[in-house]
């Protein structure tokens with residue numbers, strides 16, 4: 001069963017892919033895969049359009065992004081319908097995850113960009129009386145954005161808007177599984193008045209993505225799997241261009257004895273099953289201290305049993321068929337090694353589409369793929385631990401480090417435990433929230449990624465901060481310049497002694 005299939009080439013000679021809705025298996029049409037020539041032509045057009053866009057004032061660039069938000073709000077049902085047709089997700093989840101999150105992220109960035117990206121002057125602690133320092137934000141140039149299928153609108157529109165705010169031209173390559181939702185990003189900015197060539201969408205699969213990384217671009221912003229991220233990182237390394245890699249996760253949750261167990265169970269089940277588990281920061285492993293383990297597991301089963309799969313229900317399908325096989329293989333491996341499935345464990349049989357049952361598994365160990373590799377499905381894997389120390393050790397026994405959560409009645413302890421988890425971000429008594437917090441930089445440690453997106457630092461990641469030092473006076477020469485002589489060396493000795501060997505000097509330095 002495939003939802004993306006290669007079909008015969010058309011008259012243009014390009015490869016073509018047919019698409020299906022993973023919930024209904026209804027045909028969604030055919031896309032043409034952009035070739036390396038298409039990508040290079042788009043990069044040339046972007047290069048030509050970028051300088052004029054960079055000259056548009058920051059205030060006007062921000063105003064254009066605010067206009068795009070208005071377009072998103074007006075076309076929200078259309079965006080949700082497109083995303084739902086390609087992902088099969090439910091309406092509430094799609095509106096929250098794709099549309100609401102996008103409006104919030106873009107509005108926040110547009111309001112802050114004029115302050116975050118404005119050129120500024122800084123006083124220099126020693127040289128200030130003689131020279132002034134200007135910090136100029138320069139766009140990088142042309143940015144390639146490559147995105148996955150699990151949040152096709154938000155994960156495309158958000159980096160695109162941040163790169164545009166910083167004055168770059170952008171080439172967006174959305175996932176071949178959800179190309180039409182990605183294409184809407186282009187049409188929204190066009191309607192908002194973005195000049196031609198500044199944002200171009202390149203439909204296609206890995207072939208197009210690889211061509212984009214090799215094209216005349218100045219940065220790649222990638223969201224997707226570790227496997228592809230590694231290839232992109234290598235290619236960018238060879239070309240010496242920067243990249244941000246937002247990759248997969250295997251997020252741990254630690255449930256302490258003093259946690260509000262109702263909230264912890266509801267929150268971890270939501271964290272594991274939202275978007276049918278196809279979220280990079282999904283709760284994939286839960287470590288529960290033994291005192292409250294049985295009670296917690298009962299509550300988890302209760303919450304999970306209440307989730308109904310189905311287009312008009314709570315949980316959408318698995319969007320990409322090979323992912324179903326990954327989920328099944330992780331469960332089979334766990335069962336073979338002694339785990340117990342308390343709930344679910346298989347494909348939903350009575351509805352059409354690629355639905356998987358909300359599943360609860362106990363008796364898991366770190367010998368199992370289910371506790372070590374990204375499952376990306378609605379599976380709640382719960383492991384009993386003797387105490388928080390053991391939970392921490394197991395939480396950190398992972399190649400991944402995207403996000404994490406701690407559940408406790410003591411917020412200070414929660415913060416202390418969060419600090420010790422090897423993950424790019426964490427929540428205390430919450431889950432699935434960090435990417436949606438516009439003020440929070442989001443990025444992974446270990447194999448979960450390189451760099452971060454969102455917040456002020458995300459915006460700054462699309463610009464080069466260029467220091468320009470201006471000499472205040474028109475003096476003939478500096479003390480440091482030629483000619484060198486004994487008097488000059490003596491002056492250096494005196495300066496070192498004064499600055500770091502006297503109280504007033506140390507204060508000045």
Ligand code: NAD
Nearest residue numbers: 147148149174175205206209210224225228246247248280
């Ligand atoms: P993927 O790596 O298979 O594909 C992602 C994108 O890369 C697609 O557009 C694809 O066409 C393109 N691509 C494939 N091969 C390429 C190549 N050689 N060169 C350039 N581009 C190439 O990932 P996916 O299956 O679409 O997405 C799921 C993964 O994304 C999961 O691992 C998930 O955890 C991760 N993800 C991470 C975040 C985050 O912010 N950390 C967010 C969402 C998803």
